[in-house]
Amino acid sequence: MIFLVYMVFGAIAGLLAGLFGIGGGVIVVPALVLAFNLQGISPEIVFYMAIATSLTNIIFTSLGAIKTHHKKAAIEWYLVKPIAVGMLVGTFIGVNTALTIPAIYLQASFGVFAIFMSLSMMFSQPTATQHRLPGSVALGVTGALIGWISALFGIGGGNLLVTYLTNRRLVIQKAVATASTCGFAIAIAGAASNAVMGWGNPVLPVFSLGYIYLPALLGLVSTSFLAANYGAKIAHRLSARKLKRLFAWMLLIVGLRMLISIWY
Template sequence: MSVEIIVMYLVVGLIAGVLAGLLGVGGGVVIVPMLVFCFTKQGIQPDQIMHIALGTSLASIIFTSISSFMAHHKRGAVEWVIVKRIVPGILIGTFSGTFVASRLPTGFLKGFFCLFLFVIATQMLFNKKPSASRDLPGTGGMFGMGSLIGVVSALVGIGGGSLSVPFMIWCNVAAHRAIGTSAAIGFPIAIAGAAGYIVNNLGGADLPPYSLGFVYLPALVGIVCASMLTAPIGVKLAHALPVDKLKRIFALFLYAVAAKMAWGLIF
């Protein structure tokens, strides 16, 4: 493995860590597009690039989510009752989602991811938040919502925060507690998602060396090591910079990324 490849994935981790700490974004929104670019440059089989990007992204969230939800827990911002109620649906939905994703063509996954990016970018640009208009649903409703969040998270390689936070705010959970609880929910999403992407192509043909199913280990190690170093820097910058303005700028960047990926699908 060349030094260039190692440095490339360290850079991905450095960028992902800063953005996660600065803007509160991470997971697939940041990592997946960068991995698609890196895997293309590295010459990985085109029909597997998106699957490996999704699996590697979810595997990296296993490690990055731990420090996040522990920090929120220390501040008393994690509603563990909600976590307990929603996790069964999360686990089943995410694991099932990887089975669906592994059988979908990479073009469909890229298209779905582009659509997701457009939605997230619009939400960030206009700072749209749902109105608190109802209470949390019962056991069946929580299981259903957890399953939906899990399936979508598996299809786009995220920790679920962009879905679970609006859901909890809609259900009258305070914003800071919704964010903290979402961080805790991201851990089982990452576990189930990474396990699913590993199981679904363990020993598969045409995988790049050092792969474990659809998880590319060199990229995983580089991202985790580098992002853990730079996430605290992003947090410090968040207290010194105009974050709301930066989020709008980042939203425009997401539009550009989504448009580039969509252009590549069409032409």
């Protein structure tokens, strides 16, 4: 039954990855926290495991989305290199930061972050005073910051990067495609770091690779790749305005649920 839950949320994460250029962690992380608690996994490592498994799953959701976006020639590869390099550095620092923060504070921060992103998506409006894209150094610094935040919360950073790129005159389809590609760097760095950092932890359940829980990862991956491919196709056919609004409401519910679960 739990494996079926993993498959369902893997499909949702993949669809969101293809549609919006995000890794789907804002949905996967709270779902994994709930599933791991039901399995009786030690509360002190549940959130760390959810983040690690989510980041690893993003490797596959990113690949599915990249494949379709590349066929549409929507990826701006000249932006990918400096941003992705920055993300690799920021993600490594973020994983080490996350492991020094008590899980309850990390969970509260995740809830606040999800609510903030929800409200940003609901009320953000396109402006005529957009900024031009900066040089490689500034793009690298931006990538590092997004990578750091993403590693803290187990997300792909697509929400942040898409917003950044569209505010700098990049059309939404290309911003989504580029964010999907850069998210792959976050996933690789985050997965590797969490595997190493959690290695040998005595409270980890069996079938764990560091903080990555392999049964959950298998369930997520079994549906996420194809779903991401499908989501990317939809992104090139339809306006994402209504879907973004629905996703914003989902983010709000997820954020509130994470905060409420701390006390109840």
